[in-house]
Amino acid sequence: MDARELGLPMQVAAPEPVELPDAVTIWEVGPRDGLQNEKQAVPVEVKLEFLDRLADAGLSVLEATSFVRPEWVPQLADAAELLAGLQRVPGVRYPVLVPNARGLDRARESQVRDIAIFASATETFTRRNLNRGLDEQFGMFEPVVQRAVGEGLSVRGYVSMCFGDPWEGAVPVEQVVSVGKRLLEMGCDQLSLGDTIGVATPGHVSALLRGFVAAGIGVDRLAVHFHDTYGQALSNTYAALQLGVSTVDSSAGGLGGCPYAKSATGNLATEDLVWMLDGLGIKHGVDLGKLVATSAWMAEQLGRPSPSRVVKALSS
Numbered sequence: 675m676d677a678r679e680l681g682l683p684m685q686v687a688a689p690e691p692v693e694l695p696d697a698v699t700i701w702e703v704g705p706r707d708g709l710q711n712e713k714q715a716v717p718v719e720v721k722l723e724f725l726d727r728l729a730d731a732g733l734s735v736l737e738a739t740s741f742v743r744p745e746w747v748p749q750l751a752d753a754a755e756l757l758a759g760l761q762r763v764p765g766v767r768y769p770v771l772v773p774n775a776r777g778l779d780r781a782r783e784s785q786v787r788d789i790a791i792f793a794s795a796t797e798t799f800t801r802r803n804l805n806r807g808l809d810e811q812f813g814m815f816e817p818v819v820q821r822a823v824g825e826g827l828s829v830r831g832y833v834s835m836c837f838g839d840p841w842e843g844a845v846p847v848e849q850v851v852s853v854g855k856r857l858l859e860m861g862c863d864q865l866s867l868g869d870t871i872g873v874a875t876p877g878h879v880s881a882l883l884r885g886f887v888a889a890g891i892g893v894d895r896l897a898v899h900f901h902d903t904y905g906q907a908l909s910n911t912y913a914a915l916q917l918g919v920s921t922v923d924s925s926a927g928g929l930g931g932c933p934y935a936k937s938a939t940g941n942l943a944t945e946d947l948v949w950m951l952d953g954l955g956i957k958h959g960v961d962l963g964k965l966v967a968t969s970a971w972m973a974e975q976l977g978r979p980s981p982s983r984v985v986k987a988l989s990s
C-alpha cells in the first residue's frame with residue numbers, strides 16, 4: 675500500500691514543547707503484539723523463556739498473550755497453557771487482550787489480573803478485526819469492562835487506527851477522541867492510542883493528544899502505541915513525551931504486526947526507546963544489555979535478525 679494515495683501522512687504543525695516526564699512506564703507488547711503475527715509456530719517454552727527474560731531485564735508490564743478466538747489468531751491459541759506455565763514475578767504485571775465475555779471467562783480461569791480490550795476508530799478495521807461494526811464493538815466490550823472492573827481487574831482500552839487506516843485513509847481526530855471517550859466512560863482506566871499501520875508523524879501525534887486534552891481527558895490516562903512502518907515511531911514517541919505522556923508501548927527487538935492490517939509492521943523496538951530515554955535522562959528501570967541479549971536470542975529462535983537499530987548496533 676502507498677499511504678500517499680490515501681492522503682497520508684497528514685501534515686500537522688508541531689506545537690511548543692513542554693517538560694518531559696521524569697520516568698516512563700514501558701508497556702512491553704512483544705509477547706503478544708510481537709508474536710501474534712508470526713507465520714511459524716513459536717513453542718510455548720520459547721514464549722515462557724521470552725517472558726522470564728523480559729522480566730529479568732526489568733520490564734514491569736509484559737502483555738503476555740490474547741484470549742481471542744483461536745481460529746482468528748492461531749499463534750496465541752496456547753494462551754491458557756502459557757499462563758499455566760508462567761512463573762509470575764512479584765511486581766510484574768502480565769496483561770492480556772480480551773475481546774468478549776468468552777475471552778474474559780478464559781482469562782479469569784488463568785488467574786489474570788489485568789486485561790485490555792481493543793477497539794478501533796474506523797468502521798472497516800472494526801469489521802476486519804472484530805467481525806463487528808464500529809458502534810457494535812461497544813456493545814461487545816461494555817459487559818466485559820463492567821464485569822472486569824467489578825472483579826477488581828485493571829482494564830486498558832486500545833484504540834486502533836488512530837492516525838491512518840489502510841482502507842479509509844486519514845482518520846479525523848474527533849472520531850478517535852469519540853471512541854476513546856466511550857471506552858473511558860465504560861470504565862477503562864487507560865487508553866492506548868495505536869498507530870496500527872505506522873503512518874503518523876509527530877505533528878499529528880501532538881494534534882491527537884491535544885484533541886483528547888481539549889475533551890477533558892488528561893495525558894495521565896493516555897499511552898501511545900506506535901508501529902515503525904515509515905520510521906517515525908521514535909519521533910512520534912518523543913512528540914508524545916513532550917506533551918506529558920508517560921506510558922509508552924514497545925516491543926522487544928521491534929517484533930510485531932497485526933494479522934488483520936496487512937500493512938502493519940513491527941512495533942517501536944523497546945531497545946530503541948530505552949536508548950532514547952537514556953539519552954534524555956528519563957527513568958525506565960530496564961537493563962539494556964539484558965534486553966538486547968533477549969532480543970538477539972529471540973531473533974535466533976525466529977530465524978531472522980531483529981529490525982531494531984539498537985539491537986543491531988549492540989549485538990554485533
Ligand SMILES: CC(C)(COP(=O)([O-])OP(=O)([O-])OC[C@H]1O[C@@H](n2cnc3c(N)ncnc32)[C@H](O)[C@@H]1OP(=O)([O-])[O-])[C@@H](O)C(=O)NCCC(=O)NCCSC(=O)C[C@@](C)(O)CC(=O)[O-]
Pocket residue numbers: 707710740741742743744746747771773774776777778780792803804805832833834835868869870899931932933934
Ligand atoms: C471478537 C471475535 C472473537 C469475534 O469472532 P466471531 O467469529 O464473530 O465470534 P462469535 O462471537 O460469532 O462466536 C463464534 C464462536 O467463537 C467462539 N468464541 C468467541 N470468542 C471467543 C474467545 N474469546 N475465545 C474462544 N472462543 C471464542 C464462541 O464461543 C463461538 O463458539 P461456538 O458457540 O460457535 O462453539 C474475533 O473477531 C476475534 O477473536 N478477533 C481478535 C482479532 C485479534 O486478536 N486481532 C489482533 C489484536 S488487535 C491489534 O493487534 C491492534 C493493537 C491492540 O495492537 C493496537 C494497534 O496496533 O492498533
